[in-house]
Amino acid sequence: MNNGKTRASLLGVAALYLLYICYELYQSRDDPNTTMTPAVRIIFIALFVIAGIGLLIYAVREWRRSRTDDDQPAAQDDKNSLK
Amino acid sequence: MDKKAILAALKKNAMLVVTVLVYLFFLILTQGGIFSPSSFTELINQNAYVYILGAGMLMCMLTGGNIDLSCGAFVCLLGAFGGVFMIVQGMGTGVSILLLLLIGVLYGVILGYLVAYVHIPPWIATLAGYLAFRGWGTAILSANSKTGSLAPFPVDFQRLFYGRVFPTDKGVFNWPCFLFGLLAACLIIFVVFTTRKNRLAKGYEADSVKTSALKSGLGSAAIILVMTKLAMDGGIPTTLLWVAGVVLIYSFITSKTTIGRHFYVVGGNMEAARLSGVNTRRIMFLAYLNMAILTAIATFTVIARSQSAYADVGKNFEMDAISACVVGGVSASGGAGTVLGMVIGATLIGIINLGMSLISLDANYQRVVKGFVLLAAVVFDIMSKKRAK
Numbered sequence A: 001m002n003n004g005k006t007r008a009s010l011l012g013v014a015a016l017y018l019l020y021i022c023y024e025l026y027q028s029r030d031d032p033n034t035t036m037t038p039a040v041r042i043i044f045i046a047l048f049v050i051a052g053i054g055l056l057i058y059a060v061r062e063w064r065r066s067r068t069d070d071d072q073p074a075a076q077d078d079k080n081s082l083k
Numbered sequence B: 001m002d003k004k005a006i007l008a009a010l011k012k013n014a015m016l017v018v019t020v021l022v023y024l025f026f027l028i029l030t031q032g033g034i035f036s037p038s039s040f041t042e043l044i045n046q047n048a049y050v051y052i053l054g055a056g057m058l059m060c061m062l063t064g065g066n067i068d069l070s071c072g073a074f075v076c077l078l079g080a081f082g083g084v085f086m087i088v089q090g091m092g093t094g095v096s097i098l099l100l101l102l103i104g105v106l107y108g109v110i111l112g113y114l115v116a117y118v119h120i121p122p123w124i125a126t127l128a129g130y131l132a133f134r135g136w137g138t139a140i141l142s143a144n145s146k147t148g149s150l151a152p153f154p155v156d157f158q159r160l161f162y163g164r165v166f167p168t169d170k171g172v173f174n175w176p177c178f179l180f181g182l183l184a185a186c187l188i189i190f191v192v193f194t195t196r197k198n199r200l201a202k203g204y205e206a207d208s209v210k211t212s213a214l215k216s217g218l219g220s221a222a223i224i225l226v227m228t229k230l231a232m233d234g235g236i237p238t239t240l241l242w243v244a245g246v247v248l249i250y251s252f253i254t255s256k257t258t259i260g261r262h263f264y265v266v267g268g269n270m271e272a273a274r275l276s277g278v279n280t281r282r283i284m285f286l287a288y289l290n291m292a293i294l295t296a297i298a299t300f301t302v303i304a305r306s307q308s309a310y311a312d313v314g315k316n317f318e319m320d321a322i323s324a325c326v327v328g329g330v331s332a333s334g335g336a337g338t339v340l341g342m343v344i345g346a347t348l349i350g351i352i353n354l355g356m357s358l359i360s361l362d363a364n365y366q367r368v369v370k371g372f373v374l375l376a377a378v379v380f381d382i383m384s385k386k387r388a389k
Helices: A003-030 A038-082 B003-012 B014-029 B037-062 B071-088 B093-116 B122-144 B155-162 B175-201 B209-231 B238-256 B258-268 B270-275 B280-306 B317-327 B339-358 B363-388
Strands: none
Touching: A003 A038, A003 B317, A003 B363, A038 B363, B003 B014, B014 B339, B037 B071, B037 B209, B037 B238, B037 B258, B037 B280, B037 B317, B037 B339, B071 B093, B071 B122, B071 B280, B071 B317, B093 B122, B093 B155, B093 B280, B155 B238, B155 B280, B175 B209, B238 B258, B238 B280, B238 B339, B258 B270, B258 B280, B270 B280, B317 B339, B317 B363, B339 B363
16 A cells, blocks of 8 residues: 555545535534634635645645656566566 | 753654643633643543544554544444444343444454455545444434434443442542552553663663653653542543553554554555565554444443434544544654554643633634644644655
């Protein structure tokens, strides 16, 4: 199991959790018991959406980077086998 | 001790320092409320599941950053089964516990087989459980109860997982609890110095006498403080015994056994481990079987504390366990991390949860704080990886 890919998956899960927090904050907008003002809620939702999407993009890039690292040794072997 | 040595020690124990600082922060915010005897009991009871699931998640993450997304939903399902066995069917506590453990083993075997031998990525295999188990558990509860929850669990079950050892009334000092704390403190000092002596005898590097004395002194003082507070609040919670048992067993496995070292080796470099003769498939299988069994044990503490089985139980448990490991220094790439680190991470999360509920912080702000803690841990992990490169 490729550790780079696994790490990227874990970062992806963290990103999805941040987006899930945004969803929970949005769902609680009509809660009469909350002390969070709409403006503060929007700020936190925006912050977590940016962080979540940013982390997701980073996780995808890490995944692709580790896939490239996986392919490179195979290419090296092919080169050697032609000799 | 010179300045450089102090800074190096602080860096090495950064998470422990952060935990103490966060505790002091809430101590001021709650005006001493978090230092009360009942808060110490609540910290242990409320967060027992984080320590137990954290130990299981640690073993999974050691194998290469693998996680279990289904543990929270599996707690809901097992809670529903537990409710049916003990409340609806009226089965004995012992039989019900055995049946629930068997269900845990069955799930662990299936999951371990899918991950280790069929090579399904763990996060996909456990995502199926995350999506299915809560619905299944809710269906069981709805079919057996008009309110959608099952309560109350038998008294002996609650005593076993949410009771006290040698209980006394609150306000009466519990001497067995305090003496147990003194014993544990003496044991820590003995273990630290014996380990130092053994390492020196084998020619390894060891801490100086001063450092060993400081480490063991601080550890003992912390234990005596906790046990004194628990003694003032009616005695040792049985939850603490379950948590301590799990932590000690897994500390031993990860540091003193061959199979424990194999978990680290598989996480460090799976191919090298395989070529060295380590049965990597068996290690992966055991990681997920172990996680399922620990999830069953965590379920007992959770449903005993809530005294009911309900549909929302176990929500976000997997994220709490993962956060405890990541905050405690378990590497997202695998091959690094300790049980002590996980315990510190779980304690930090527990203090944050307890502090927020003591100051009656709005649920939305609690979510925001949890999000920031996770973000900080992830950023720290990314920066550490960049520095390592």
